[in-house]
Amino acid sequence: MTLDHPIFTRWPAQYPDRLQLFSAPTPNGVKVGIMLExxxxxxxxxxxxxMADESHAPAFLALNPNGKIPAIYDPDGPNGTSLALFESGAILLYLADKTGQFISAELSLETVLPGSFGYDEFWATLYGFPYASSPNLTVTTKAQQLLIFLLATL
Structure with missing residues (x-):
């Protein structure tokens, strides 16, 4: 299996069939590692x-345009397609849903308000509405994107 994402030019995968975690040993950075364990x-x-600003390297920014850790790349994402995901809350929710652990049976990705936890790009792709990925998005732009989603699904 070969992983086709720019992140792997800088950080190659030794085990491309496994979920790939890109993080640092910080309080926010270890949350996803704990969940994976x-x-x-x-x-x-x-x-x-x-500290060496690797989170702003072009390869990392291709995975997370916000330039923040943690981020994951799951080669076995929804419907068997790969998924790149960032923001610790979004990742934790995704992993809980993927494994069926640490989440109520009544909750799932479909029942949580889309756009929360930085999950906007996933929902935009899933429902086919425009998504502008930029670290400089304003609150107004984010609100407009959420409104577009709500109007498209209600």
Whole structure:
């Protein structure tokens, strides 16, 4: 299996069939690693040196345009397609839904308000509405994107 994403030019995967975690040993950075350990999902960790500004390297920005850790690349995402995801809350929710652990049976990705936890790009792709990925999005732009989603689905 070959992973086709720019992130792997800088941080190659030794185990391309595993979920790939890009993070750093910070309070926010370890949350996803803890979740992966608790759910027993196979993963490969890539340390991002935020002090050396690696989170703003072009390869990392291709994975997370916000330039923040953590981020993941799941080669076995929804419907068997790969998924790049960032923002710790979005990742934790995704992993809970993927494994069926640490989440109520009444909750799932479909029942949580789309756009929350930085999950906007996933929902935009899923429902086919425009998404502008930029670290400089204003609150107004984000609100407009959420409104477009709500109007399209109600």
């Amino acid at each position: 608790e759910t027993s999902l196979a993963y490969e960790q890539h340390r991002i040196d935020i």
